[in-house]
Amino acid sequence: MQTASDNPCLRIACSSCNLRELCLPVDLQGSALHRLDALTSIKRPFRRGEYLYRSGEPFRALYAIRTGFFKTQVLHENGREQVTGFQMPGEIIGLDAISSDAHSCDAVALEDSEICEIPFDQLEELSRELPTLQRYLHKIMSREIVRDHGIMMLLGSMRAEERLAAFLLNLSQRFSARGYSPSSFHLRMTRQEIGSYLGLKLETVSRTLSHFQDHGLLNVRLREVEIMDMLRLRSFVGTTA
Amino acid sequence: MQTASDNPCLRIACSSCNLRELCLPVDLQGSALHRLDALTSIKRPFRRGEYLYRSGEPFRALYAIRTGFFKTQVLHENGREQVTGFQMPGEIIGLDAISSDAHSCDAVALEDSEICEIPFDQLEELSRELPTLQRYLHKIMSREIVRDHGIMMLLGSMRAEERLAAFLLNLSQRFSARGYSPSSFHLRMTRQEIGSYLGLKLETVSRTLSHFQDHGLLNVRLREVEIMDMLRLRSFVGTTA
DNA sequence: CGGAGAGTTGAGAAACCTCAAAGCAGGTGG
């Protein structure tokens, strides 16, 4: 599984997310700085279950998650649904909407959250003046493509145990990168949502978690996860990284 | 399955690919035009089986396919492989490399081909001056993300028959958009490559194709495909589009 | 305290994979 958006240097410029200094060049002029701040000044709270956007809505802005947890999902006309990602603070969503000037998926808050809205026209305008910001935006989009390739590999060639191990390790790493425990965390999503993301049924997710617990790899109780044997969990995915 | 890169207006500016006039604004100054032409002037032929780039190589350029057929694949350390896409003339590859300044997958010619190399530094520079080009580049990247989401849905929630039907319909549409027959075409890839792309074993691909043929949906003989009942094939995927 | 949503577990069914054998096509070298 990819580690997209986990590099702190790749987070969007957003002073109020404490991220500006992580990704911006030192040679910015004062006015550019102010405009960048202005670009990231629109904040909005979301309650659990609220939609940030829905498929089909016109595209106006990208969104940086300041706090909270989101999922993105694609709904097929025949009722099928596919969760395409779970997003944490510091990650950007809405990139899929650029292609057609309309959102192609839904974004739903999985817990009370706060987002930072970034009007895309202005972001493009500013990135024409700031090559570093421009390159940064391209990297963000490219990261998303690489992340999706990782999920395609997961869905296309891994078995249930491997998928779930990869999923948990990915969460672990992203929590860790944000200063939280890599071994003990709270799942914000249901078994059904995990299953949709991993191409499995919720019963299979539940069974596989129980199976991991039986073998001493981790403890699960509802949405609380404690990884007991990170190395052995990694060996499931065939990666030592 | 997504129709990424099939909109002629979204193809890269590349005069020698006859695409410049399809996507460029009328208000370009002469010098900008010349620079754009210069940007897309590097051409290179490839023989079947040759690598355009390999995972790990430094990132320098994007590539527009002029003629031929490519596949991109991710290789996992434990020998697993995942084909992430099949690319036809007018489509751009290499976007995944922007994120880390190194290619994250391999690109291999599936038949003798010609590509157009687009140095990325220069593309970024020019796109800072030409907002239309800038937006175009962003749309290209966003399309790739939307396309990947479509494949995730396919891999995550469709059965073998649906996956293969979606795959064939996608090829059909892309051939059609390029002026070829939508119902009769030549597959450039092996059953194994189709299987890797669709998350199936090659025997399952072969069996499912035979199954389609038995039911009068299409005729297959090796790599020659003739779709006999497009509507019924569509009904497998649950889409009428 | 009760209800609804979420999670667990079991048994049987279905889909897909694995292993194996045989047929074909196309390229290469004699």
Place this chain on the structure above:
DNA sequence: CCACCTGCTTTGAGGTTTCTCAACTCTCCG
């Protein structure tokens, strides 16, 4: 120009994984 060889494709039989359907428990909230 032909024969062979290699890689691709097809098809079958049996095994494994995952799904489906169902029942039951648990937790959280009102």
